[in-house]
Amino acid sequence: MKLKNNKYLKPFKNIFLLISVVFVVWMLFFDANSWLIHHELNSEIEDLEDEKEYYRKEIEKDKADLKKLSTEEGMEKFAREEYYMKRENEEIFIIEYEDSLKTENDD
Known part of the structure; x- marks a missing residue:
């Protein structure tokens, strides 16, 4: 078998x-x-675009919450629900259900 006339090596003899x-x-x-680096960068851009959209939605939600808190009723509702504040001569009863209590197993 001659290496000069091998049909599999013939394309590799063309230098171009x-x-x-x-x-x-x-x-x-x-x-x-390279294509690999471009692929990595494109996937990172997509992740950052998703994160950007998430934060836009969070900003809109926070703006809505701030708008609610700008009214007197909204501020009172927030103080009562989050900090258990009350008016004078008023009693508050907090009812906790067993499934809403944190246990040692919950982390």
Whole structure:
């Protein structure tokens, strides 16, 4: 079997094809601007866009809460629910259900 006439090695004798294959492999995997790095950066951009949208929704929700707290009734409701504040001559009864209590197993 002669190496000169091997049909499998014939394409690799063309220097332009060989350089082109090396160039494509280099650009896809080894270069600073490779496809792999672009893929990682694109997925990171998508994650950041999702995070940005989440924070936009949180900002809108906080604006709505601030709007509620800007009224006298909203402020009183918040103080009563969160800090158990009361008016004079008023009693508050806090009812806790067994499933809402924290136990040692809850972390």
